[in-house]
Amino acid sequence: xxxxxxxxxxxxxxxxxxxxxxxxxxxxxxxxxxxxxxxxxxxxxxxxxxxxxxxxxxxxxxxxxxxxxxxxxxxxxxxxxxxxxxxxxxxxxxxxxxxxxxxxxxxxxxxxxxxxxxxxxxxxxxxxxxxxxxxxxxxxxxxxxxxxxxxxxxxxxxxxxxxxxxxxxxxxxxxxxxxxxxxxxxxxxxxxxxxxxxxxxxxxxxxxxxxxxxxxxxxxxxxxxxxxxxxxxxxxxxxxxxxxxxxxxxxxxxxxxxxxxxxxxxxxxxxxxxxxxxxxxxxxxxxxxxxxxxxxxxxxxxxxxxxxxxxxxxxxxxxxxxxxxxxxxxxxxxxxxxxxxxx
Amino acid sequence: xxxxxxxxxxxxxxxxxxxxxxxxxxxxxxxxxxxxxxxxxxxxxxxxxxxxxxxxxxxxxxxxxxxxxxxxxxxxxxxxxxxxxxxxxxxxxxxxxxxxxxxxxxxxxxxxxxxxxxxxxxxxxxxxxxxxxxxxxxxxxxxxxxxxxxxxxxxxxxxxxxxxxxxxxxxxxxxxxxxxxxxxxxxxxxxxxxxxxxxxxxxxxxxxxxxxxxxxxxxxxxxxxxxxxxxxxxxxxxxxxxxxxxxxxxxxxxxxxx
Numbered sequence: 395x396x397x398x399x400x401x402x403x404x405x406x407x408x409x410x411x412x413x414x415x416x417x418x419x420x421x422x423x424x425x426x427x428x429x430x431x432x433x434x435x436x437x438x439x440x441x442x443x444x445x446x447x448x449x450x451x452x453x454x455x456x457x458x459x460x461x462x463x464x465x466x467x468x469x470x471x472x473x474x475x476x477x478x479x480x481x482x483x484x485x486x487x488x489x490x491x492x493x494x495x496x497x498x499x500x501x502x503x504x505x506x507x508x509x510x511x512x513x514x515x516x517x518x519x520x521x522x523x524x525x526x527x528x529x530x531x532x533x534x535x536x537x538x539x540x541x542x543x544x545x546x547x548x549x550x551x552x553x554x555x556x557x558x559x560x561x562x563x564x565x566x567x568x569x570x571x572x573x574x575x576x577x578x579x580x581x582x583x584x585x586x587x588x589x590x591x592x593x594x595x596x597x598x599x600x601x602x603x604x605x606x607x608x609x610x611x612x613x614x615x616x617x618x619x620x621x622x623x624x625x626x627x628x629x630x631x632x633x634x635x636x637x638x639x640x641x642x643x644x645x646x647x648x649x650x651x652x653x654x655x656x657x658x659x660x661x662x663x664x665x666x667x668x669x670x671x672x673x674x675x676x677x678x679x680x681x682x683x684x685x686x687x688x689x690x691x692x693x694x695x696x697x698x699x700x701x702x703x704x705x706x707x708x709x710x711x712x713x714x715x716x717x718x719x720x721x722x723x724x725x726x727x728x729x730x731x732x733x734x735x736x737x
Numbered sequence: 738x739x740x741x742x743x744x745x746x747x748x749x750x751x752x753x754x755x756x757x758x759x760x761x762x763x764x765x766x767x768x769x770x771x772x773x774x775x776x777x778x779x780x781x782x783x784x785x786x787x788x789x790x791x792x793x794x795x796x797x798x799x800x801x802x803x804x805x806x807x808x809x810x811x812x813x814x815x816x817x818x819x820x821x822x823x824x825x826x827x828x829x830x831x832x833x834x835x836x837x838x839x840x841x842x843x844x845x846x847x848x849x850x851x852x853x854x855x856x857x858x859x860x861x862x863x864x865x866x867x868x869x870x871x872x873x874x875x876x877x878x879x880x881x882x883x884x885x886x887x888x889x890x891x892x893x894x895x896x897x898x899x900x901x902x903x904x905x906x907x908x909x910x911x912x913x914x915x916x917x918x919x920x921x922x923x924x925x926x927x928x929x930x931x932x933x934x935x936x937x938x939x940x941x942x943x944x945x946x947x948x949x950x951x952x953x954x955x956x957x958x959x960x961x962x963x964x965x966x967x968x969x970x971x972x973x974x975x976x977x978x979x980x981x982x983x984x985x986x987x988x989x990x991x992x993x994x995x
Contacts, residue, residue: 617832621895623793625846625902626822635845639836 465706468699476706481671482688484700493707498673499588499682500711503663504656506592506677507599512649514596515603516638522604523611524633535608542601550665553594554586558666561585565678580678586668589677591684594662599652606651610644611637643726650722657715660686685711739766739936740806740823740905742787747801748965749779749786751794756782758965760801762955764906769928769937771947771974774957775994779966780940783957784908787938788824789817805905822850825904825935829911831891833883833898839866840879842894846902861901868934869897870927889920896927900935907931909939913946925950944990948978956986 469476472489479492518538522531565580572578618636627635638645669683669691689704696704742764749757757779764770772780785791786799789810803810810820833842843862847853853861862879866872871893875886883894892912899907909928913921928937928950941947947954955971970983981987988994 615832617828617830618834620790620793620828621832621834621898622845624788624790624821624826624828625849625898626818626820627849628818631849635849636834639834642836 461705461709461712464702465709468702468706471699472703480673482692482703484703485697489699489703491703493685493710495671495673496683496685496688496707497710497714500657500684500686500714502677502682503588503591503595503684504653506589507595507656508649508653510593510596511600511603511652512645515600515648515652516607516645518600518604519607519611520633520637522608524629524637535605538601538604541597542605546598546659547661547665549594549598550662553590553662553666557594558585558590561590565589568678576675577677579676581676583680584668585678586666586680587676587678588667588674588682591663591667592677594666595656595659598659598662599655602655603645603648603652606648607641607645610641610648614640646722646726650719653718654715657711657718658686659684660690663687664690739934741766741804742906742936742938743802743804744787745802745804747783747786747799747803749782749791749799750797752796754963755965757786757957758967760968762968762971764936764938764953766936767932767934768952769932769939769950770953770955770971771951772938772940772955772957773942773944773947773989774966774969775959775989776942777962777966778957778959780955780957781910782966783968784910784938784940787906787908788826789820790826792817822846822902823904824906824908825899825902827892827895827899827907827909827912830915831888831895833886833891833894835882835884837883838880839875839883839886839894842883843897843901845898850902862897865897865901866894868900868931869893870923870930871897887920889916889923892916892920892924893927896924896931900931904935906936906938909937911940911942914942921946944978948974954978956981956983956989958985958989 468484472491473486474481474490474492476492478494479490480495482491482495483489484491518534522535526534562585565585568578569580573580614637618640619632622632622635663684664687667683667687668680669687670681671683672681674681685707689708693701693704744763745761747757747760748755760783772784774780782791787803787810789799791797791799799811801811805820805823809815833839834845837845840859840862843865844853844858847858847861863872863876866875871890874890875894883891886894892915896907896912913924916924925946928939931937932952939947939950951974953971954974954977956969956977957966958969959966969985970977970981972981976982977986978990981990
């Protein structure tokens, strides 16, 4: 009943069902209110969704403040340059630590992972959507989904127990033919190196990139593919002219999701890598480290101050992730008027 | 260099469903032939068998012969890709590549077919856009996306893209059904000009359009839903619309069904 009075007040007109028996008069104004937000269901939903939005912002702000404050505590006492130092000694008096090695290792291992995973993922997605017969594409997509469901510690164990012992052949070959570049030289140590980590990360981020790309490629309108076919394009030329350009921004987004996972991956890297605090020119020799791996391996034994220092390094990882996402958005936005969304 | 199309005993299937049955007709070079008939009568399917686009649909297959001059398009060892390079197609909904500029859209077919120098490409693109009566509207924004044009302009862009590769035949599948009357008129005028250079086959739902643009008209019909479509008759457009030889044609064009 209270709805009907409110409605009347808002309209400044008498309710339309004046004098009608109460059962119908309760229905009338409720129907009329559908266009506004005065219906209780609408109000509750609005409050819920608005509340969740605000809550999210509050949580984000709280995390940012917490990280920034703890990081400030750590960095303000750091005797060495936080960005360029090749060591991590939070126990010294005065403490000396820097994130140079971690930033390098995180970025390098992720670049290796992307370089391997993106082309393979795009190829699998194209195969599933445009080449495989229907009875084959379903099972393949399912297997790729399964890959995504494997926990990262299992990947880590597999990497340490299976991948690492089998890298010798590849490493030897790379050393023989490309060792002269320095990047691929190998001193025949255990292959618990950046390249192995990169390969493992590539396998881990493959499913997410494949799945998102697959959905994008599936959405290419039939009429664009027919346009290419009618011009006398072969199957591959159709993909090159119509499918890949249409899906480009989606593939970039997919890659960014994968990159986000590679940058932040912890257990798998910590299990496979044999870390040290130095930057090595060779990707094949063990050593180096990543932000997440360093935090995971040091956090338990760290003092209060050591934890603050690790939080500071986590903040840098956060900033790197933000920068990467921003760059991806810029790439997508720059090609916006050519995107399929305008079709 | 337009060519004659000679179809004999053509039947097309979607899986086990027979869509059109036993169609034979001849299309002379430098003429416009219109296909009319009720929905589902198989005229679009038949059009798509003429450049082997029908078999792209899953389960699509064809029996019979389609001769382009003397070459059987369905002969053994004939590459469908090569067929489509000779027989261009314009679709119902304008479908310029959304990711390409106006220039690249027109050049798309050329880039598939071979190596052209940049100057050659620009010449052909200009010629094709002029041929599609679009040049004056787009010459200052050739590197803007084609999807920014109006629907009628997009359709003329698609025609420019199709004629840029100098096909022998141009197939049009209801090219004006998504367009407003003014744009439709522009396309119809264009068809009149294009028939000097190409053999044109057009599917249309609009009988006035068939009467306006075509030299010959083919009427397709189906006995009942689920039955295959058949060619009822093909004759000079004037005759079809004044004195057709089959009663069903008369009934259709006078609006008694369809």
